[in-house]
Amino acid sequence: MEKERPQWDNPLQFVFACISYAVGLGNVWRFPYLCQLYGGGSFLIPYLIMLVVEGMPLLYLELAVGQRMQQGSIGSWRTISPYLSGVGVASVVVSFFLSMYYNVVNAWGFWYLFHSFQNPLPWSVCPLNSNRTGYDEECEAASSTQYFWYRKTLNISPSIQESGAVQWELALCLILAWLMVYLCILRGTESTGKVVYFTALLPYCVLIIYLGRGLTLRGATNGLIYMFTPKGSSALSLRFQVEQLANPKTWINAATQIFFSLGLGFGSLIAFASYNKPSNDCQKHAIIVSLINSATSIFASIVTFSIYGFKATFNYESCLDKVILLLTNSFDLEDGSLTASNLEEMKDYLASTYPSKYSEVFPSIKNCSLESELDTAVQGTGLAFIVYSEAIKNMEVSQLWSVLYFFMLLMLGIGSMLGNTAAILTPLTDSKVISSHLPKEVISGLVCLINCAVGMVFTMEAGNYWFDIFNDYAATLSLLLIVLVETIALCYVYGLRRFESDLKAMTGRALSWYWKVLWAGVSPLLIVSLFAFYLSDYILTGTLQYQAWDASQGQLVTKDYPTYALAVIGLLVASSTMCIPLGALGIFIMRHLKRADTAPVA
Amino acid sequence: MLWLLFLLVTASHAQLCQPGAENAFKVRLSIKAALGKKAYAWDINEEYLFRAMVAFSMRKIPKREATEIAHVLLCNVTQRVSFWFVVTDPSKNHTIPAAEVQSAIRMSRNRINNAFSLNDQTLEFLRIPSTLAPPVDESVPAWIIIFGVIFCIVIVAISLLVLSGIWQSRRKKTETSEVIDSEDKCEHMITMENGNPLDEKGGHVNDAFMSEDERLTPL
Numbered sequence: 001m002e003k004e005r006p007q008w009d010n011p012l013q014f015v016f017a018c019i020s021y022a023v024g025l026g027n028v029w030r031f032p033y034l035c036q037l038y039g040g041g042s043f044l045i046p047y048l049i050m051l052v053v054e055g056m057p058l059l060y061l062e063l064a065v066g067q068r069m070q071q072g073s074i075g076s077w078r079t080i081s082p083y084l085s086g087v088g089v090a091s092v093v094v095s096f097f098l099s100m101y102y103n104v105v106n107a108w109g110f111w112y113l114f115h116s117f118q119n120p121l122p123w124s125v126c127p128l129n130s131n132r133t134g135y136d137e138e139c140e141a142a143s144s145t146q147y148f149w150y151r152k153t154l155n156i157s158p159s160i161q162e163s164g165a166v167q168w169e170l171a172l173c174l175i176l177a178w179l180m181v182y183l184c185i186l187r188g189t190e191s192t193g194k195v196v197y198f199t200a201l202l203p204y205c206v207l208i209i210y211l212g213r214g215l216t217l218r219g220a221t222n223g224l225i226y227m228f229t230p231k232g233s234s235a236l237s238l239r240f241q242v243e244q245l246a247n248p249k250t251w252i253n254a255a256t257q258i259f260f261s262l263g264l265g266f267g268s269l270i271a272f273a274s275y276n277k278p279s280n281d282c283q284k285h286a287i288i289v290s291l292i293n294s295a296t297s298i299f300a301s302i303v304t305f306s307i308y309g310f311k312a313t314f315n316y317e318s319c320l321d322k323v324i325l326l327l328t329n330s331f332d333l334e335d336g337s338l339t340a341s342n343l344e345e346m347k348d349y350l351a352s353t354y355p356s357k358y359s360e361v362f363p364s365i366k367n368c369s370l371e372s373e374l375d376t377a378v379q380g381t382g383l384a385f386i387v388y389s390e391a392i393k394n395m396e397v398s399q400l401w402s403v404l405y406f407f408m409l410l411m412l413g414i415g416s417m418l419g420n421t422a423a424i425l426t427p428l429t430d431s432k433v434i435s436s437h438l439p440k441e442v443i444s445g446l447v448c449l450i451n452c453a454v455g456m457v458f459t460m461e462a463g464n465y466w467f468d469i470f471n472d473y474a475a476t477l478s479l480l481l482i483v484l485v486e487t488i489a490l491c492y493v494y495g496l497r498r499f500e501s502d503l504k505a506m507t508g509r510a511l512s513w514y515w516k517v518l519w520a521g522v523s524p525l526l527i528v529s530l531f532a533f534y535l536s537d538y539i540l541t542g543t544l545q546y547q548a549w550d551a552s553q554g555q556l557v558t559k560d561y562p563t564y565a566l567a568v569i570g571l572l573v574a575s576s577t578m579c580i581p582l583g584a585l586g587i588f589i590m591r592h593l594k595r596a597d598t599a600p601v602a
Numbered sequence: 603m604l605w606l607l608f609l610l611v612t613a614s615h616a617q618l619c620q621p622g623a624e625n626a627f628k629v630r631l632s633i634k635a636a637l638g639k640k641a642y643a644w645d646i647n648e649e650y651l652f653r654a655m656v657a658f659s660m661r662k663i664p665k666r667e668a669t670e671i672a673h674v675l676l677c678n679v680t681q682r683v684s685f686w687f688v689v690t691d692p693s694k695n696h697t698i699p700a701a702e703v704q705s706a707i708r709m710s711r712n713r714i715n716n717a718f719s720l721n722d723q724t725l726e727f728l729r730i731p732s733t734l735a736p737p738v739d740e741s742v743p744a745w746i747i748i749f750g751v752i753f754c755i756v757i758v759a760i761s762l763l764v765l766s767g768i769w770q771s772r773r774k775k776t777e778t779s780e781v782i783d784s785e786d787k788c789e790h791m792i793t794m795e796n797g798n799p800l801d802e803k804g805g806h807v808n809d810a811f812m813s814e815d816e817r818l819t820p821l
């Protein structure tokens with residue numbers, strides 16, 4: 001008596017699972033950065049084109065494969081052709097790498113969340129130095145938010161060679177993050193199906209609240225105007241935007257953002273779709289999920305830019321206040337006579353009246369510019385943990401906003417983790433060998449335990465540098481290759497006509513020519529060009545470098561990777577990409593040996 | 603004669619209190635920045651209060667001769683508001699060493715601030731660093747408490763789910779074993795009714811059935 005495959009209680013759970021997986025931290029911390037870098041509002045044009053041409057078709061393809069084969073990634077590709085089981089294994093390996101380092105972000109989220117229940121927020125003030133006459137030097141050189149991130153949270157070492165010890169506080173947060181993930185995946189779709197209601201919907205609630213708060217902040221409009229018309233005046237910005245549209249890098253970055261934002265190639269989408277009823281309309285769901293994912297990116301960047309605007313305006317006004325104080329003290333002017341509005345004319349007056357004294361003071365007078373404050377484009381953990389926390393500390397009732405924000409980050413992160421772990425667990429639970437010996441709960445527990453143990457590497461003092469290595473190299477090239485092989489395999493090995501008739505029998509829906517053209521032609525070509533671009537970029541850059549934190553200067557410096565780090569990078573990329581040819585080779589050898597065995601008998 | 607003496611005294615005073623003089627300190631007030639609309643104007647009465655506060659701080663140091671208000675000299679008052687002051691000894695010929703004045707002011711800094719409704723940032727004594735308030739030292743940091751609470755909740759939830767899963771699978775096992783038993787009995791019955799000669803598990807022979815057969819076959 002075979003056990004029935006678990007299924008989602010209703011299609012809505014499936015859609016929410018896909019949304020909570022696809023809508024992750026990348027929508028919040030990568031898209032606004034790309035938007036700012038490649039022309040603001042005009043970046044939306046290549047982004048939306050790539051969504052329609054690349055995102056939707058590939059998402060539909062993965063969901064259709066999972067729903068048709070009713071198995072995880074390894075089983076699905078093995079059914080299509082036994083030589084392709086390597087593709088499934090490669091997906092599982094990449095998902096394994098991803099879940100190892102991704103949960104560390106959740107650990108950081110927990111850390112900041114727990115520290116938000118203090119007054120004042122710990123990253124808003126610098127700690128005192130040893131004799132209590134001033135502030136800590138590192139904090140003075142950098143800023144209090146950077147100090148809290150680099151020193152108190154990460155306790156970062158000056159270079160990747162100095163590993164340092166495991167930070168017990170961060171290790172505890174990592175253990176908690178993994179326990180939380182285990183709690184959500186413990187019972188398979190039964191528990192995941194309920195959790196995704198929260199992980200999919202709650203971030204939107206927080207984003208809406210933040211939109212309301214962000215738009216009413218002082219100086220938010222500066223940020224929004226900057227987002228749509230970067231580089232100042234409208235004539236200049238229009239030229240800049242048109243230039244960016246002609247730049248191939250803009251299109252490549254739009255394509256890669258769509259590709260990685262949807263989480264294609266990890267096997268998570270195949271895993272989720274395999275728990276669907278075969279009659280489920282996955283075309284509709286694919287379109288809905290990809291549209292919601294992109295809309296969330298745009299929505300999140302509106303919120304981010306209004307926060308940028310607030311932070312830039314606040315810093316600009318503090319800079320002006322410092323200049324005013326400096327001039328007032330140097331020339332003993334009446335307190336309050338210098339304001340932001342009369343600063344320029346007063347400077348000229350002082351320069352003409354007391355030229356010698358003015359020239360003494362002049363080097364210390366900073367040129368405060370709103371433009372330069374807005375121009376600091378930040379992405380990744382820097383945006384999420386430094387820039388945002390800096391903006392939050394200046395808001396009223398900052399504890400509330402801080403709690404809301406880090407809670408949202410946690411929801412986004414855990415939602416993505418559910419998909420990552422599903423990609424690893426579904427093939428394991430599908431396999432008869434493993435699931436007959438161990439119950440589902442034990443398999444999930446073992447996977448979480450192994451990931452947690454390896455993840456301790458990222459809680460060491462040099463952990464953030466290893467995190468950056470994994471973040472930049474573990475998934476990028478391998479995924480492109482995996483999805484390329486998937487598309488070609490489905491269209492040419494399994495046969496597009498055969499799949500089309502399968503889908504018609506399954507869902508009752510005919511496959512329109514649009515999808516056929518994209519699957520068979522356009523998308524593979526696009527992926528090949530992305531792959532070629534990435535390879536050429538790696539080769540041209542020569543030695544790979546990373547940003548290390550220099551405590552004495554209070555800023556990041558560029559350093560070269562040591563050889564063993566380069567070896568690890570090579571191993572990461574090779575271990576997942578090599579699965580594909582090795583899998584095919586392995587099956588070929590096994591079949592050859594079987595034929596050799598059976599031949600004498602016949 | 604008298605006014606000659608007076609001139610001499612003020613001249614010596616002027617020498618004692620000068621910007622940058624030995625043992626002189628510059629003070630800077632930002633009254634408008636601190637109090638906004640409630641700012642008071644700085645006049646000679648406020649200066650008198652200041653001199654009184656400095657004398658008070660000097661008197662607080664034990665084992666010293668008592669300082670009078672007249673021993674505190676102010677000069678170079680600007681619009682900012684900023685000025686210089688020195689503390690002289692009772693003979694009014696020498697100034698008290700800077701180190702002593704510094705420690706006296708540091709000890710009574712809070713009282714001086716409160717007298718003017720200002721704080722360390724708005725009433726600045728240049729060259730006298732203020733002791734910054736130490737952070738509130740909790741015995742157990744707040745974040746560990748919240749971490750502990752959430753950790754316990756998660757552990758409890760996991761144990762509940764795992765235990766209920768084990769209990770459910772045990773119940774299923776006993777149910778399926780009952781089902782298997784009753785299925786076995788059904789199979790048993792079927793084989794006996796078919797009259798399987800090989801089946802010697804000693805079931806009953808249905809007499810009524812057998813007798814009907816016997817009745818019919820001889821025909």
